[in-house]
Amino acid sequence: MHESETLFSQHGPDGSRSKSIPKWGALLGGGTLAVVGLTRRSKSGIAMAAAGGLLAYAGMKLNSNTEPGVAETSLLLNTSPDEAYRFWREFETIPQYMSHIESVNKIADRTYRFIARVPVIGQVRWDAELYTDRQSEGIDWRSLPGSDVDAEGSVRFRKAADDRGTIVTSTVRFRPAAGGLAGAARYLSKSASFLLRQNLRRAKALVETGEIPTTEGQSHGPRSVVTGVMRSINPVKPARGEHGFQEMVEARRSVS
Amino acid sequence: MKAVCWMGKEKVSVEDVPDPKILNPRDAIVRITSTAICGSDLHLYGGFVPTMEQGDIVGHEFMGEVVEIGPGVDRNKLKVGDRVVVPFTIACGNCFFCKRQLWSLCDNSNPNYWIAEQMMGYSPSGLFGYTHMMGGYAGGQAQYARVPYADVGPLKIPDGMPDDKVLFLSDIFPTGYFGAVNADIQPGDTVAIWGCGPVGQFAIRSAFMLGAERVIAIDRFDYRLQMAEQGGAETINYEEVDDVIQTIKEMTGNIGPDSCIDAVGMEAHDHGFMYMMDRTKQAIMAESDRPIALRQAIQACRKGGTVSVPGVYAGFDDKIPMGAFMNKALTMKTGQTHMMRFMQPLLERIQGGEIDPSFVISHRVPIADAPEMYKIFRDKEDNCTKVVLDPWAAAAA
Ligand SMILES: NC(=O)c1ccc[n+]([C@@H]2O[C@H](COP(=O)([O-])OP(=O)(O)OC[C@H]3O[C@@H](n4cnc5c(N)ncnc54)[C@H](O)[C@@H]3O)[C@@H](O)[C@H]2O)c1
Ligand SMILES: [Zn+2]
Numbered sequence A: 001m002h003e004s005e006t007l008f009s010q011h012g013p014d015g016s017r018s019k020s021i022p023k024w025g026a027l028l029g030g031g032t033l034a035v036v037g038l039t040r041r042s043k044s045g046i047a048m049a050a051a052g053g054l055l056a057y058a059g060m061k062l063n064s065n066t067e068p069g070v071a072e073t074s075l076l077l078n079t080s081p082d083e084a085y086r087f088w089r090e091f092e093t094i095p096q097y098m099s100h101i102e103s104v105n106k107i108a109d110r111t112y113r114f115i116a117r118v119p120v121i122g123q124v125r126w127d128a129e130l131y132t133d134r135q136s137e138g139i140d141w142r143s144l145p146g147s148d149v150d151a152e153g154s155v156r157f158r159k160a161a162d163d164r165g166t167i168v169t170s171t172v173r174f175r176p177a178a179g180g181l182a183g184a185a186r187y188l189s190k191s192a193s194f195l196l197r198q199n200l201r202r203a204k205a206l207v208e209t210g211e212i213p214t215t216e217g218q219s220h221g222p223r224s225v226v227t228g229v230m231r232s233i234n235p236v237k238p239a240r241g242e243h244g245f246q247e248m249v250e251a252r253r254s255v256s
Numbered sequence B: 001m002k003a004v005c006w007m008g009k010e011k012v013s014v015e016d017v018p019d020p021k022i023l024n025p026r027d028a029i030v031r032i033t034s035t036a037i038c039g040s041d042l043h044l045y046g047g048f049v050p051t052m053e054q055g056d057i058v059g060h061e062f063m064g065e066v067v068e069i070g071p072g073v074d075r076n077k078l079k080v081g082d083r084v085v086v087p088f089t090i091a092c093g094n095c096f097f098c099k100r101q102l103w104s105l106c107d108n109s110n111p112n113y114w115i116a117e118q119m120m121g122y123s124p125s126g127l128f129g130y131t132h133m134m135g136g137y138a139g140g141q142a143q144y145a146r147v148p149y150a151d152v153g154p155l156k157i158p159d160g161m162p163d164d165k166v167l168f169l170s171d172i173f174p175t176g177y178f179g180a181v182n183a184d185i186q187p188g189d190t191v192a193i194w195g196c197g198p199v200g201q202f203a204i205r206s207a208f209m210l211g212a213e214r215v216i217a218i219d220r221f222d223y224r225l226q227m228a229e230q231g232g233a234e235t236i237n238y239e240e241v242d243d244v245i246q247t248i249k250e251m252t253g254n255i256g257p258d259s260c261i262d263a264v265g266m267e268a269h270d271h272g273f274m275y276m277m278d279r280t281k282q283a284i285m286a287e288s289d290r291p292i293a294l295r296q297a298i299q300a301c302r303k304g305g306t307v308s309v310p311g312v313y314a315g316f317d318d319k320i321p322m323g324a325f326m327n328k329a330l331t332m333k334t335g336q337t338h339m340m341r342f343m344q345p346l347l348e349r350i351q352g353g354e355i356d357p358s359f360v361i362s363h364r365v366p367i368a369d370a371p372e373m374y375k376i377f378r379d380k381e382d383n384c385t386k387v388v389l390d391p392w393a394a395a396a397a
């Protein structure tokens, strides 16, 4: 990793401290995308990817002069803040609801190793440290030096009015590639927020119903060529792989 | 298995496709014994609703026997061998909306939530055999179907009740009833209903069940108007009168119906200038719906009345008389039917002999005839009111 070692310590908690956080959008999940012109060491930075401009991936190693991207989204969950917190805190279950995350393993007290698989780029690894962890309230994490990714994020759990459950707010800050297009950060933030919401939605479904809705693998008649192509670049095609069915069966439904 | 597939605008065909599999823990597989074609299928058939894909299995009114259940299905609620009617709305049973009995608004059942979200702000529930915006779930005009959240939707049917009597609990009977409930009918009310298709027919009968004293039914097909009369309605053939609204005013002493139900939806037909405008706009995709019945319902409704819209609209509509709507202080209620709220009570009404929903059936055919029947039903030929398909019957020679 480059100069990002001091990234998370040199600034205040308001997000301004993100200094050189490279592409994160892709890792937030979401897409089985055709990524255009993106290589792992891409200096040219941003590759706007695929699917009718819906998504964008940034390059991996970036310099630090661009505006940080921020992805944020929130959803109402029909469960208590405590239950929601406990669900999120089990980091090992993340691959069930975040597409592209292959595994999450605890490597030290409060530190987890994330392995993601991103189209074209391949495997991406980072170690995330929980630097705040408050029961029923929230979690903050940041990537550690030596990771393929510089990013930080938080999840907050707030009791919704009228006993409607919990409003979960998830935020991720990242820095898109340098030399990129003007407005790229905003563009990427939008895409990343979209992906984040997709993942949050899957998490919500898992918490509320014990499974993630899908039509992948259902029967259909002959598809047209156009349909076939559209399906293969569907930006939100749920990633299931080995994770999925069996784990969902074991996942408890936390509300009833 | 055999399944009716949407193959493009005005094109459906019966294809051999793989049998459905359990994809999620709470899924069940149902072996379908009866399935029907709905007015909503006609909107898909006509290519009026965006996000269909070639090869999609259509159909959302079906019933049959549970042949397989996933490991997450609550065994106290459903087991292999149960005979069930499957509601066309797919609901998880556990979200904010399901908990409030707003089943067609389930927050979890649409895997393509984001598409509907782009168009409507939020997504309604997934639906069987409908567009990808509504989840793209394979439908039930087939020999088998996969039913998600199988411990929530399917209604168990006691032995001895024939399919014909209970099949329409899957959609149109509850939909007609919901249309009447949404019309906020008070005892003694007069209710006007546009469209005497199956939904309109059940709305007529439901309006009386809910205490209406007069029902005025509007359509242009005499055989359907006759069926409406058999249900107790007074009728207007809109092709035989100069002005529907004026006729309704005359019939109600110039006060108007207390509530109006649009059981026509986006493919309304009319003569005259507005109809040509709407058709043209629809053809060039400047407007997605033809809201003729809706406009009339708003116009005809008495001051302070309620407009209920079970008819399906898909997109954007022009020339909705908001001025009339606002200044007459009307209320409008609508939605895909919250099926699970009505299925059990309506089953009881059928068991009690209050109604036999099979009266709407005009055609019973093998599934192989589906492509032809779509056309006949669309064009209201051969006195067609409702088509029931037998997924297992051999095609007529
Ligand atoms: N809300 C729901 O959950 C739900 C469920 C099922 C069906 N539907 C909708 O209900 C509507 C009716 O369904 P159906 O199965 O009865 O269809 P259908 O096609 O058999 O009936 C529609 C009827 O409306 C009549 N009509 C057309 N234009 C008219 C006009 N200007 N004035 C009066 N009548 C007119 C037609 O002649 C026809 O008889 C459709 O839009 C369908 O999509 C809604
Ligand atoms: Zn229907």
Ligand SMILES: [Zn+2]
Pocket: B091, B092, B093, B094, B095, B096, B097, B098, B099, B105, B106, B107, B108, B109
């Ligand atoms: Zn729900």
